[in-house]
Amino acid sequence: MEPAAPPPSPPPAPAPAAPGSAGLVCAQGRNLRAVLCQRCGSRVLLPGAATFARRELLLPAMRKKAAAAAAAGGGGDVLREHWLVRDMFSFENVGFTRDVGNVKFLVCADCEAGPIGWHCLDDKDSFYVALERVAHE
Numbered sequence: 001m002e003p004a005a006p007p008p009s010p011p012p013a014p015a016p017a018a019p020g021s022a023g024l025v026c027a028q029g030r031n032l033r034a035v036l037c038q039r040c041g042s043r044v045l046l047p048g049a050a051t052f053a054r055r056e057l058l059l060p061a062m063r064k065k066a067a068a069a070a071a072a073g074g075g076g077d078v079l080r081e082h083w084l085v086r087d088m089f090s091f092e093n094v095g096f097t098r099d100v101g102n103v104k105f106l107v108c109a110d111c112e113a114g115p116i117g118w119h120c121l122d123d124k125d126s127f128y129v130a131l132e133r134v135a136h137e
Contacts, residue, residue, distance in 0.1 A: 024136055025052045031083055033136040035129060037108035037116070042093050044108065044116070044134060049090045050083035057082070057118045057128060059105065082117070082128040091127075 026032050029052050035045035060076040085091065094117075095109040102121045106129060107114030117129035 024131070031136075035083060036135040036137055037093075037111060037113060038133065038135045039113040040108060040111040041135070042108055042110040044091060044093055044129065045083065045085065046092060050085045050129065053082050053084040053128070054080055055082060055128065056080055057130070059115050059118060059130060059133070062113060062115070062133065077132075079130040079132055081131040083131065083134075085127040085129065086125050088127060094127075 024032055026048075030048045031045060031050045031052070032047055034043055034047055035050070036043055056078055057080075058076050058078050088094075093109045095107045095112060095114075096119070097105040097107060097115065099121065104119045104121065105115030106117030106119060106127065108116065114133070116133040117127060119127045
């Protein structure tokens with residue numbers, strides 16, 4: 001099952017913080033704390049680099065980069081709470097899988113664990129990092 005990439009649409013407005021994101025989102029909807037890889041602790045985003053957004057996205061189960069790209073068609077999780085990053089140069093440390101259809105998955109550049117996020121090639125300015133797939137400090 002290939003991840004369904006929705007047609008390009010206007011970017012989502014900052015969503016109000018949900019109970020699972022309490023203490024992570026400031027009044028302006030940005031990340032209050034640094035975003036880290038759950039596996040190795042590598043810093044992915046600095047505080048204030050992303051905006052909280054709600055969007056349903058299918059991410060394959062967590063694995064190393066090569067396995068994530070190969071297994072993109074087999075199962076995964078529908079995740080709804082994300083950090084939306086508008087500029088790929090805002091990341092401190094992130095890698096990308098090979099194209100899977102019109103999607104690239106985001107992985108930790110140090111340990112290659114992931115996918116931690118999703119990027120549709122049709123929308124060059126939207127990178128989603130799933131809150132459930134990262135840690136915060």
